[in-house]
Amino acid sequence: MRVYDVTTFLEDHPGGEDVLLHAAANGDATESFEEVGHSSTATSMMEGYFIGTLEGHAASSDSSSGAPSGGALRNKALLEKKQPPSSGFSGFLLPLLVLALAFAAWYYLTYINVKA
Ligand code: HEM
Numbered sequence: 735m736r737v738y739d740v741t742t743f744l745e746d747h748p749g750g751e752d753v754l755l756h757a758a759a760n761g762d763a764t765e766s767f768e769e770v771g772h773s774s775t776a777t778s779m780m781e782g783y784f785i786g787t788l789e790g791h792a793a794s795s796d797s798s799s800g801a802p803s804g805g806a807l808r809n810k811a812l813l814e815k816k817q818p819p820s821s822g823f824s825g826f827l828l829p830l831l832v833l834a835l836a837f838a839a840w841y842y843l844t845y846i847n848v849k850a
Pocket residue numbers: 738740747748749750753754757763766767770771772773774775776777779780783
């Protein structure tokens with residue numbers, strides 16, 4: 735199941751914040767969202783609020799088959815969060831490595847490779 739954080743969108747939602755809060759409290763807004771017949775603009779807007787997927791939770795259309803209830807949605811530990819772009823090797827170590835290489839090159843050219 736896909737999870738969206740619409741807290742910053744509540745005030746801007748043309749359908750009002752109440753429907754969003756109600757859908758969130760329900761745990762699964764898939765059906766409500768589809769019933770409204772949202773435009774393709776609305777559907778692509780929604781992707782901007784996507785924060786991750788919830789594993790082990792069936793889509794609402796399957797919920798009659800005894801799938802776990804929306805309460806599980808609040809278990810943030812189950813969320814597969816998107817990695818922030820600036821972390822780990824590419825975010826911190828790589829720029830540091832490039833800087834170190836640049837310094838080494840400058841040092842070599844300035845002090846070691848001087849032709850008198
Ligand atoms: C991230 C999720 C959502 C986004 C980005 C979104 C966006 C929009 C947008 C752009 C509209 C204007 C009409 C259109 O372009 O289709 C709209 C209308 C509406 N939305 Fe949403 N929506 C979201 C979730 C929901 C949910 C979960 C519900 C219901 C529980 C809902 C209920 C409505 C209703 C009732 C309208 C009609 C308002 C009217 O005609 O006056 N929306 N929404």
